[in-house]
Amino acid sequence: MKVYFDHNATTPLHPEVKKEMIAGMEMFGNPSSMHAYGREARANVEHARAQVANFIGAKENEIIFVGSGSEANNTVLSLFVCSSSQCIPGSRRSTIITTKIEHPCVLETAECLAHRGVKVKYLAVDRYGKIDLDQLASLLNDNVGLVSVMMANNEIGTLQDIETITKMVHESGAYMHTDAVQAVGKVPVDVRELGVDFLTISAHKIYGPKGVGALFVKQGIPYCPLIRGGHQERGRRAGTENTLGILGMARAVEMRMVEMPEEEERLHTLKQVLQKGIEERIDDISINGHPTDSLASTLNVSFTGVEGEAILLYLDLEGIAVSTGSACASGSLDPSHVLLATGVDAELAHGSIRFSMGRETTLQEVEYLLDVLPRVIKQIRNMSTAYIKGGLHATSR
Amino acid sequence: MLQAGEWAYSETLKEHFMNPKNILQGENTDDFDGVGMEGNLQCGDQMMVVIKVDKAKDTITDCQWKTYGCASAIASTSVLSEMVKGRTLDAAFHISPKEVAQELGGLPDHKIHCSVLGDKALRAAINNYYTRNGQEDKVKQELVKVVCQCMNITDHDIEDAVLEGARTYFELQERTKCGTVCGQCKEETEVLLEKFKHIHFGA
Ligand SMILES: Cc1ncc(COP(=O)(O)O)c(C=O)c1O
Ligand code: FES
Numbered sequence: 001m002k003v004y005f006d007h008n009a010t011t012p013l014h015p016e017v018k019k020e021m022i023a024g025m026e027m028f029g030n031p032s033s034m035h036a037y038g039r040e041a042r043a044n045v046e047h048a049r050a051q052v053a054n055f056i057g058a059k060e061n062e063i064i065f066v067g068s069g070s071e072a073n074n075t076v077l078s079l080f081v082c083s084s085s086q087c088i089p090g091s092r093r094s095t096i097i098t099t100k101i102e103h104p105c106v107l108e109t110a111e112c113l114a115h116r117g118v119k120v121k122y123l124a125v126d127r128y129g130k131i132d133l134d135q136l137a138s139l140l141n142d143n144v145g146l147v148s149v150m151m152a153n154n155e156i157g158t159l160q161d162i163e164t165i166t167k168m169v170h171e172s173g174a175y176m177h178t179d180a181v182q183a184v185g186k187v188p189v190d191v192r193e194l195g196v197d198f199l200t201i202s203a204h205k206i207y208g209p210k211g212v213g214a215l216f217v218k219q220g221i222p223y224c225p226l227i228r229g230g231h232q233e234r235g236r237r238a239g240t241e242n243t244l245g246i247l248g249m250a251r252a253v254e255m256r257m258v259e260m261p262e263e264e265e266r267l268h269t270l271k272q273v274l275q276k277g278i279e280e281r282i283d284d285i286s287i288n289g290h291p292t293d294s295l296a297s298t299l300n301v302s303f304t305g306v307e308g309e310a311i312l313l314y315l316d317l318e319g320i321a322v323s324t325g326s327a328c329a330s331g332s333l334d335p336s337h338v339l340l341a342t343g344v345d346a347e348l349a350h351g352s353i354r355f356s357m358g359r360e361t362t363l364q365e366v367e368y369l370l371d372v373l374p375r376v377i378k379q380i381r382n383m384s385t386a387y388i389k390g391g392l393h394a395t396s397r
Numbered sequence: 398m399l400q401a402g403e404w405a406y407s408e409t410l411k412e413h414f415m416n417p418k419n420i421l422q423g424e425n426t427d428d429f430d431g432v433g434m435e436g437n438l439q440c441g442d443q444m445m446v447v448i449k450v451d452k453a454k455d456t457i458t459d460c461q462w463k464t465y466g467c468a469s470a471i472a473s474t475s476v477l478s479e480m481v482k483g484r485t486l487d488a489a490f491h492i493s494p495k496e497v498a499q500e501l502g503g504l505p506d507h508k509i510h511c512s513v514l515g516d517k518a519l520r521a522a523i524n525n526y527y528t529r530n531g532q533e534d535k536v537k538q539e540l541v542k543v544v545c546q547c548m549n550i551t552d553h554d555i556e557d558a559v560l561e562g563a564r565t566y567f568e569l570q571e572r573t574k575c576g577t578v579c580g581q582c583k584e585e586t587e588v589l590l591e592k593f594k595h596i597h598f599g600a
Contacts, residue, residue: 307441309467317415334547334578335441346547346579347438383417384465385434385443388424 002319003365007205007358008154008182008298009323013248014207014359020251021209024244031241032232041243048250052214055253056199057190064215064236065246069181069202070105072215073148075226075237076177076198077109080118080145093145093174095119099131100341101158102150106179107337110148119143127343128290129158136165140172147176151183155338155354156289157298159187166195175221181205181213185256186295187264197221203245207359208252212245259359267296267357270366274299274355277370282377288339288352299355302339302348303377305386311353314376320369323354406468407502413472418479421447421461429461431529433521436514439579440546442466444474446518450486450526457481457489462518466511469504473512476500477519490523490537492516513549544585547578552589559593564600566590 004012013021024044029037031045046060053060066072080096098110100122110120121139123131131149140147147169152159162178169176177198180189184199185206191199199216203209215237217223223236230238278285284304303311308324315322324336335349344352355369381387406414426432429447436443442465449459460478464471477497481489494513498504504512517539527535541551550573563569566587570576576583594600 305438305465307466307470310471313414313468346440350438350441382422383420383463383471385445385463386438386465388421388426388445388463 001368003368004321005355005357005361005369006321006323008354008356010204010210011207011358013209014252014255016255017208017248017251021244021248024247027243031243045241045243045246048246051250052201052253055257056184056201056216057192058216059219061234062216062219064217064233065241066213066215066237067211067239067242069179069200069213071226072200072213073103073105073179074109075215076200077106077113077146077148078226079222079224080113081116093143095121095143096146096148097121097123097136097139097144098148099123099125099150101125101129101153101338102148103154103179103181106148106150123149125341129153129156129338129342130290130293131160131165133164133168136168140168140174142173144172144174147174148179150179151189152180152186152295153289153338154182155336156300156342157295158290159183159293159295162194162196170195182295185253185260186297191216191218203249203252206252206256209245209248212242212249214249263359264296267361270357270361270363271296271299273363274366274370277366278373281370281374286348288342288344297357300352301355302344302352304348304351305384306351306377306380308351308353310380311351311376314380315372318372318376320372323356324352405505406472409476409500409502410469410472410504413475413501414468417471417475419461419475421445421463431522431526433518433523433525435518435521436546438465439581442470442511442514442546444470444514444518446474446478446515446522448481448522448526452530455486457484457486467508469508469511470514472501473497474515477515481519486523486526490520492519544589545575545582547582548574550575555586555589556593559590560597563590564594
């Protein structure tokens with residue numbers, strides 16, 4: 001059996017998206033051209049824009065198509081190194097506030113901005129991954145230009161109260177961005193209700209194609225492009241549009257509108273089955289993330305005494321795809337910054353696995369996972385030093 | 398289009414990962430003549446190696462292990478346990494991480510650190526055997542010492558960083574990433590920092 005429990009990494013194309021994109025392959029015109037080929041492409045791009053805007057309660061002119069969620073996030077944060085009076089800081093508000101649990105595309109951009117003179121402050125989170133609103137209140141002042149807080153965390157699924165955060169941020173006169181890559185299409189997102197000024201979407205997390213995303217920029221908010229040199233997207237993002245990707249993204253969004261409402265309930269049940277099954281069948285585990293304010297699709301579990309990559313690869317041999325928070329598997333040696341921020345100790349963070357489900361995940365697949373997982377954990381624990389006498393944390397030095 | 402399937406690792410490594418050899422069953426090590434343990438769970442890697450020794454010939458007759466770590470860590474301890482059987486203590490003592498990696502059919506660069514603990518644990522087991530058998534004179538110290546297990550930073554790395562300009566713990570961290578994970582190495586690192594500053598700059 002082959003099962004995919006890594007939907008937060010990416011998702012397969014929705015069959016309807018695939019159909020739309022295959023049909024769309026015939027369309028090759030440049031949306032900027034004035035002839036029939038160009039007009040066809042333009043019409044499709046604008047139709048897609050309307051669909052994406054509609055999905056999040058925005059106006060069409062507030063949607064900028066971009067090359068990825070990462071690009072959208074980079075764009076928003078980078079507004080802060082532009083010294084033009086059109087851009088946000090207006091020299092005075094030169095502090096950015098973000099959180100310790102953002103996606104690396106936010107954290108590393110923030111780090112880079114810090115080297116270029118922007119002050120960056122990082123909000124702490126509690127053991128469930130929620131930011132501390134009191135800390136936010138204490139950091140907000142006249143110097144703060146932008147606050148960027150992700151709506152749903154990719155590793156542990158914790159949801160933040162963006163509406164409340166945005167109100168606080170606006171009262172202090174700063175702008176508000178949320179990276180909603182993991183939230184859009186999974187929980188209801190309406191930019192007017194949230195009140196945000198910037199919001200990031202990525203298509204490949206919601207059964208659309210990779211390499212395309214959208215940035216919502218509220219009308220009237222100062223803006224400065226990251227990619228320059230073209231009039232595309234009304235001068236806000238240069239580069240000939242990824243027409244096929246945009247077409248696919250719009251169809252993906254359309255299908256989300258239809259499927260999302262009933263799906264959340266179903267995934268919620270599956271998550272409970274999975275969590276209960278793990279708790280019943282495996283000792284020495286702990287669940288990460290918020291017990292209720294969390295994505296229905298995402299379950300993050302720490303297993304004592306086993307290292308995450310070993311779990312991932314043994315499961316892979318059984319046809320099960322999961323992900324580790326500990327990044328040994330992805331090339332660095334650090335355990336997950338998200339789990340460490342929630343206070344999980346380094347040892348447990350090394351032994352953490354993210355199970356993320358999606359629209360085609362079935363109860364049968366969850367049961368298969370529950371059959372295999374206890375055996376794999378037992379097998380790894382049997383060869384682990386963590387379970388020998390005096391083994392815990394021992395060194396011979 | 399290419400098909401999936403190919404691992405980031407060699408076939409040999411995959412084989413050792415799928416069917417690890419010589420895992421120590423249970424927790425009893427009383428039957429063994431030498432026990433060595435290196436690393437710690439906080440850093441994501443810990444290995445224990447136990448050996449049986451033919452005392453007349455000074456050769457290793459059995460080698461078993463436990464490992465907490467990633468696929469490379471598991472496979473490298475497994476392959477090491479096969480390599481040392483029948484070797485003299487002296488020959489086994491000099492097995493390098495490079496030989497282990499070669500035996501595994503190569504390791505990706507960022508995984509080398511995962512394999513270095515196995516041979517260290519083996520040396521600790523051999524030293525432990527010498528100590529137990531009244532041969533303290535044969536105990537050999539490690540030439541380099543890993544200070545930060547998480548990032549695999551040695552005393553030499555710290556000395557280099559000091560020579561390259563690091564003067565504070567923070568600067569040292571920026572250069573080496575030492576102490577950036579579990580933080581338990583901070584005290585030892587700070588002592589070394591002061592020592593090397595003193596040796597090289599009289600500070
Ligand atoms: C929370 C979050 N933000 C941003 C991104 C980046 O999106 P993209 O892959 O489209 O660059 C991801 C995906 O990995 C994510 O999970
Ligand atoms: S030993 Fe863990 S950070 Fe250095």
